[in-house]
Every structure is written in C-alpha cells, then in structure tokens.
Amino acid sequence: MICPISHSLMRDPVRCFYGETFRTYERSEIEAYFQKQIAGHEQDKRVNVTDPMSRQELQTRQVDGKYELVLEPDNDLQQRIAAFKQGVSELEARKKHEAEGDEERQLLLRRLGYDAHQESVVEKSGEV
Numbered sequence: 001m002i003c004p005i006s007h008s009l010m011r012d013p014v015r016c017f018y019g020e021t022f023r024t025y026e027r028s029e030i031e032a033y034f035q036k037q038i039a040g041h042e043q044d045k046r047v048n049v050t051d052p053m054s055r056q057e058l059q060t061r062q063v064d065g066k067y068e069l070v071l072e073p074d075n076d077l078q079q080r081i082a083a084f085k086q087g088v089s090e091l092e093a094r095k096k097h098e099a100e101g102d103e104e105r106q107l108l109l110r111r112l113g114y115d116a117h118q119e120s121v122v123e124k125s126g127e128v
Contacts, residue, residue, distance in 0.1 A: 001077065001080065001081050003025055003026035003029050004052070005026065005033060006029045008026070010081060011026065012028070012073075013077045014030065014071040015072045015074050016030050016051065016058060016070075017059040017072075018056040018057055018059060019056060022072075023051060023054065024077055027071065034049055034058075034069050037049040037050075038067070046060065047067065
C-alpha cells in the first residue's frame with residue numbers, strides 16, 4: 001500500500017515488470033523515475049532502465065517511436081487501499097461521534113447541576 005519510492009500511500013498503484021516478476025509503485029513516482037533515467041538519451045533509442053529497488057532491468061516497449069515502461073494497473077492493491085481508506089474514515093467518524101457524545105453528556109450534566117469532576121469521582125467509587 002506504501003510506494004517504495006515516495007513512502008506514501010498509493011493512489012494509482014501500477015505493476016512495473018522485470019523478468020518474470022513485478023513490483024508495484026505509485027504511477028506518478030515510477031514514471032518520474034523513468035523520465036529521470038532516460039533524460040539526455042535519444043527518445044527513439046532503447047535505454048536500459050533498472051528497477052529502483054531490485055536494480056533489475058525494467059520491461060519497456062516502443063510506442064510511436066518513444067520508449068515507455070510496461071505498466072499495468074494493480075487493481076487488487078487498489079481495492080485493498082480503498083477498503084483501508086474506508087476503514088479509516090469509519091474509525092474517524094466513530095471517534096468523532098463518541099467525542100461529540102461526550103461533549104453532549106458533559107453539557108447535559110452541567111445543565112442538571114452536576115459537575116463533571118463530581119460525576120467521575122462518583123463513578124469511580126461505585127455510587128450512581
């Protein structure tokens with residue numbers, strides 16, 4: 001879920017191939033890495049670009065006379081990231097709701113003439 005280049009949660013994970021295997025990166029990060037590696041080379045000439053982590057040669061292809069990385073969306077990881085984000089959102093909403101409930105409870109107690117400190121002392125002593 002974390003891009004090995006940016007160390008951030010990925011938004012657009014893509015598989016980058018080398019040999020018979022692949023590694024997943026944030027699309028913008030691996031594309032920027034690729035552009036940096038081929039800078040100064042003629043675009044119609046093949047340049048060997050290695051994976052930033054494994055140092056193995058990345059698969060490229062020629063499109064319209066220019067070389068580009070062979071990238072494939074990592075849909076499985078995209079779904080896991082979406083589920084993770086949903087879980088975080090639900091947790092944040094639950095915590096916010098609980099905090100709002102605590103505030104409402106404190107206001108109600110004050111309106112009824114109870115001091116929040118007195119109530120916590122009473123709760124701890126077992127009296128209600």
